[in-house]
Amino acid sequence: MSAPTVDPTTIRVRSGAPYDVLVGHDLTDRLPALLGDGVRRVAVVHAPGAPFALPDEVLAGYEVLDLPVPDGEAAKAASVLVECWERLGEAGFTRSDAVVAVGGGATTDLGGFVAATWLRGVRVVHVPTSLLAMVDAAVGGKTGIDTGAGKNLVGAFHEPAGVLCDLDRLTTLPAAELVSGLGEVLKCGFIADPEILALVEADPARALDPTSPVVAELVERAVQVKADVVAGDLRETGGIGGHPGREALNYGHTLAHAIEKVTGYTVRHGEAVALGMVFVAELARLDGRLDPAVADRHRSVLSSVGLPVALPPALDGVGFDDLLAVMRVDKKTRGATLRFLVLDDLAAPTVLAGPSDELLRAAYAAAFPGAPS
Numbered sequence: 540m541s542a543p544t545v546d547p548t549t550i551r552v553r554s555g556a557p558y559d560v561l562v563g564h565d566l567t568d569r570l571p572a573l574l575g576d577g578v579r580r581v582a583v584v585h586a587p588g589a590p591f592a593l594p595d596e597v598l599a600g601y602e603v604l605d606l607p608v609p610d611g612e613a614a615k616a617a618s619v620l621v622e623c624w625e626r627l628g629e630a631g632f633t634r635s636d637a638v639v640a641v642g643g644g645a646t647t648d649l650g651g652f653v654a655a656t657w658l659r660g661v662r663v664v665h666v667p668t669s670l671l672a673m674v675d676a677a678v679g680g681k682t683g684i685d686t687g688a689g690k691n692l693v694g695a696f697h698e699p700a701g702v703l704c705d706l707d708r709l710t711t712l713p714a715a716e717l718v719s720g721l722g723e724v725l726k727c728g729f730i731a732d733p734e735i736l737a738l739v740e741a742d743p744a745r746a747l748d749p750t751s752p753v754v755a756e757l758v759e760r761a762v763q764v765k766a767d768v769v770a771g772d773l774r775e776t777g778g779i780g781g782h783p784g785r786e787a788l789n790y791g792h793t794l795a796h797a798i799e800k801v802t803g804y805t806v807r808h809g810e811a812v813a814l815g816m817v818f819v820a821e822l823a824r825l826d827g828r829l830d831p832a833v834a835d836r837h838r839s840v841l842s843s844v845g846l847p848v849a850l851p852p853a854l855d856g857v858g859f860d861d862l863l864a865v866m867r868v869d870k871k872t873r874g875a876t877l878r879f880l881v882l883d884d885l886a887a888p889t890v891l892a893g894p895s896d897e898l899l900r901a902a903y904a905a906a907f908p909g910a911p912s
């Protein structure tokens with residue numbers, strides 16, 4: 540059942556071409572306003588199934604090209620992208636037409652990349668359906684697909700014209716996916732807004748209830764963090780005043796992406812980010828920059844909502860060297876120099892460039908005692 544209709548919270552992303560992220564209940568009928576005037580035809584990129592359907596009345600004013608794509612990470616493949624291009628070509632899709640991507644972060648990443656590449660860029664509006672996509676993937680304009688060498692290695696920056704975070708959609712989201720989304724929410728807490736950590740710590744059960752006002756506040760706060768960061772450094776070229784800029788949003792992601800790749804994407808993104816944050820917290824602690832109590836807070840708050848802080852069975856038999864090999868092709872790597880986002884303190888992210896393999900190994904052993912090297 541939907542909560543009573545109230546005006547959504549509007550978060551403006553003040554980047555290259557400013558746009559709004561709407562957060563609230565019962566918002567689907569706002570889609571035409573986000574698409575804007577002059578759009579006659581929409582290509583709806585969506586995963587299969589009822590949670591990713593848009594009501595007929597919302598699309599009534601448009602000619603609709605239905606573009607179903609595989610569920611989850613399987614959508615982020617070159618073959619799927621090519622199939623979408625073929626469909627757009629057959630339809631004669633023009634620059635006055637628009638893409639609408641409805642789904643989790645994998646769908647919005649793929650749909651955004653379709654929009655970024657077709658005719659060198661057409662309008663896209665995201666309708667994220669997972670917590671993770673609402674707070675992160677659909678906002679900020681990073682789009683892309685995976686390759687055999689790793690995650691998100693091909694992509695483009697292409698900002699949406701608007702983002703519709705209808706919290707009612709979270710009621711069908713599987714519990715494990717909500718938990719995964721909390722991984723990115725808590726990341727925002729560590730890098731920028733510690734009130735997020737306090738909200739979750741005060742009552743973890745409410746953070747796990749998609750109908751609770753706490754979840755609405757967490758979404759709003761995490762979107763605000765992302766909006767602020769990308770407004771300052773849209774293309775990840777660097778921050779100012781010692782802040783790492785957009786790379787801060789990559790907190791925990793260097794190890795996370797390697798874990799996702801070596802496990803064939805069977806570990807959820809937010810789960811992998813949780814493990815990656817436990818790792819970089821130990822890295823920062825061993826490097827003498829992070830108070831041990833803050834490092835420990837990673838484990839406590841992540842585990843309080845059921846995020847993993849110990850290596851899952853999917854990593855059985857995987858040694859640190861296997862992960863290190865994948866981390867060497869991370870986008871933040873420069874030549875042979877690996878770079879990790881770490882914290883000097885809560886809300887004080889910085890880049891640690893070129894840590895020795897010994898330090899990395901020690902941090903991994905401290906984070907995950909007994910793990911194979």
Ligand SMILES: NC(=O)c1ccc[n+]([C@@H]2O[C@H](COP(=O)([O-])OP(=O)(O)OC[C@H]3O[C@@H](n4cnc5c(N)ncnc54)[C@H](O)[C@@H]3O)[C@@H](O)[C@H]2O)c1
Pocket residue numbers: 586590610611612615642643644645646648668669670671672675676677678679680681682691708709710711712713716719720723808809
């Ligand atoms: N572009 C970015 O800035 C950015 C940021 C963070 C993550 N990402 C990417 O996002 C992806 C992860 O996103 P995700 O966690 O949403 O995963 P996902 O898109 O794979 O969705 C996870 C699962 O949840 C299901 N689901 C989604 N919404 C649902 C709903 N309302 N009801 C029922 N089921 C629903 C999907 O069908 C899927 O099975 C990764 O590929 C990650 O790299 C991108």
Ligand SMILES: O=C(O)C(=O)C[C@@H](O)[C@H](O)[C@H](O)COP(=O)(O)O
Pocket residue numbers: 675679681690691723785786788789792870
């Ligand atoms: O928006 C960003 O910038 C991020 O880094 C957000 C991350 O949560 C997200 O997973 C992103 O897709 C990772 O980007 P990548 O450039 O490391 O592939």
Ligand SMILES: [Zn+2]
Pocket residue numbers: 675723792808812
């Ligand atoms: Zn992420």
